Amino acid sequence: MRPSSYIIHVPLSDTDTVLLFHGYSGAVDLVSSRIAALLLDPSASNGKFKRSLTAETLNHLIERGYLTAKSAQSEQAYVMALGMRVHAVMRKHASPGFLVIPTYSCNLRCTYCYEKDLQARESSWLERRMSNDMIQALFEAMERVDLSARRQKCLTFYGGEPLQESNRTVVRLLHEKACERGFRQFSAITNAVDLHHYTDILGQDKGISFLQVTMDGPPSVHDARRRLADGGGTFERVARNIDLAFMKGTRVSVRVNVDRENADQVQWLEDFFQRRGWTQRPLFRAYCSPVHGDVCGNQRVDGFASHQKMCQAIRGDAKGCRSTEEAPHFQIDPVTYAVQKRILAHLSQEQDLPFWRTAFCGSNMAMYLFDPFGDIYPCWEVIGHPEHRIGQYGPGLLEVDSKAVHRWHHRSVVRIPACRSCPYLFFCGGGCEALALRSTGDSNQPSCSEFPKHFGEAALKAYREWTIRHDKKTSLTGS
Ligand code: SF4
Numbered sequence: 001m002r003p004s005s006y007i008i009h010v011p012l013s014d015t016d017t018v019l020l021f022h023g024y025s026g027a028v029d030l031v032s033s034r035i036a037a038l039l040l041d042p043s044a045s046n047g048k049f050k051r052s053l054t055a056e057t058l059n060h061l062i063e064r065g066y067l068t069a070k071s072a073q074s075e076q077a078y079v080m081a082l083g084m085r086v087h088a089v090m091r092k093h094a095s096p097g098f099l100v101i102p103t104y105s106c107n108l109r110c111t112y113c114y115e116k117d118l119q120a121r122e123s124s125w126l127e128r129r130m131s132n133d134m135i136q137a138l139f140e141a142m143e144r145v146d147l148s149a150r151r152q153k154c155l156t157f158y159g160g161e162p163l164q165e166s167n168r169t170v171v172r173l174l175h176e177k178a179c180e181r182g183f184r185q186f187s188a189i190t191n192a193v194d195l196h197h198y199t200d201i202l203g204q205d206k207g208i209s210f211l212q213v214t215m216d217g218p219p220s221v222h223d224a225r226r227r228l229a230d231g232g233g234t235f236e237r238v239a240r241n242i243d244l245a246f247m248k249g250t251r252v253s254v255r256v257n258v259d260r261e262n263a264d265q266v267q268w269l270e271d272f273f274q275r276r277g278w279t280q281r282p283l284f285r286a287y288c289s290p291v292h293g294d295v296c297g298n299q300r301v302d303g304f305a306s307h308q309k310m311c312q313a314i315r316g317d318a319k320g321c322r323s324t325e326e327a328p329h330f331q332i333d334p335v336t337y338a339v340q341k342r343i344l345a346h347l348s349q350e351q352d353l354p355f356w357r358t359a360f361c362g363s364n365m366a367m368y369l370f371d372p373f374g375d376i377y378p379c380w381e382v383i384g385h386p387e388h389r390i391g392q393y394g395p396g397l398l399e400v401d402s403k404a405v406h407r408w409h410h411r412s413v414v415r416i417p418a419c420r421s422c423p424y425l426f427f428c429g430g431g432c433e434a435l436a437l438r439s440t441g442d443s444n445q446p447s448c449s450e451f452p453k454h455f456g457e458a459a460l461k462a463y464r465e466w467t468i469r470h471d472k473k474t475s476l477t478g479s
């Protein structure tokens, strides 16, 4: 018998206790720090466990998976087989994520543009729009890629800027054809500057029911960062158009792209959301996302290496910011918040099994992005780069590169050698594949992005919330 290699320890600072999570059994327990220390000791022997623990506690630790008879090697082999099986089941039930890029062009010139390499290309490439023939071919390709008729059909508009005024004809045609083919849910990642030209296709009933829109601070800050091609500001138009979206019943998730230039403006935005009445709307949420430090064109962006660093800067600059604690409508740290909610659901037994995350995102499940040139991509981080495409479509054409599809869609956490021995693996999913590719050139490398730190913080918050809800600070299991 030895301590499992998949135990996560989260000490509760105000007591002599430790929260234990087991990485694959789903067990969560509160134990004394003496027991936790014993489980941290890789050399602890059977005899030591028997001498140090009551028979009841010993049996409990074995049943919950913290003590195992498996060697480290066979435990890892077990985890690998388990991860492959769970990922296969999840893929089987996952609805494919279909995203369509009507054009790569954009009406804004953001200082930190995420697509700066694409937006710097010649205008003839950027201005290419999806033709009617390509739209027809697109839906035929989607039907052949996804053979399951019973699945919920969802389509997301992506770009460039998909909902710019000059895309009206092509987006309407895409929407109309999608409705004819049984698509019922639509969403868009948009800067919302021209959204007022699309009100007729907004809404819950076969309309665009979800939008992700970016706001970066007060008008002076937002307008300097997210300006029109002619240099004009966009804040007022975006705010008005978000109001319009709410009137049509469309959900809006406001993303705040944060670097050192606007970290101290997050509080202003939170107050603005409240003054505008958005925080009272169930259709509204907002969250922060770090802009990574880089050079955009000639401009140096003073960004953050991680979510954690961004949160520290926001919290340091905006002491007392309400969002730093519980604020479901505005998450400064959406990574921690998402893990916290999952742990809380598990503690509250809203789900019997833990919500295993065998992969980081839809790109590792069943995501397909279709661009106006006939290329199919697995992830929005690699669009416009044919070396990363997973197929091609066009009138009378559908070619899928099955090797490339397999590499993306089967990248489960257990396929990443460095993740196989990590106790966080089924909470983390192995991190972003595109990030791994960019930073190491190898998609089968982990992208930890400080996940263990997020997990520790999330576990403490979830436990605190759980004890408040249940009004009991006793142990979860009595061990
Ligand atoms: S809206 Fe998006 S694509 Fe357009 S310039 Fe800004 S970051 Fe780039």
Ligand code: SF4
Residues within 6 Å of the ligand: 413, 418, 419, 422, 423, 424, 425, 426, 428, 429, 430, 431, 446, 447, 448, 449, 451, 452
């Ligand atoms: S990416 Fe890092 S934290 Fe996540 S499972 Fe892999 S090794 Fe663990």
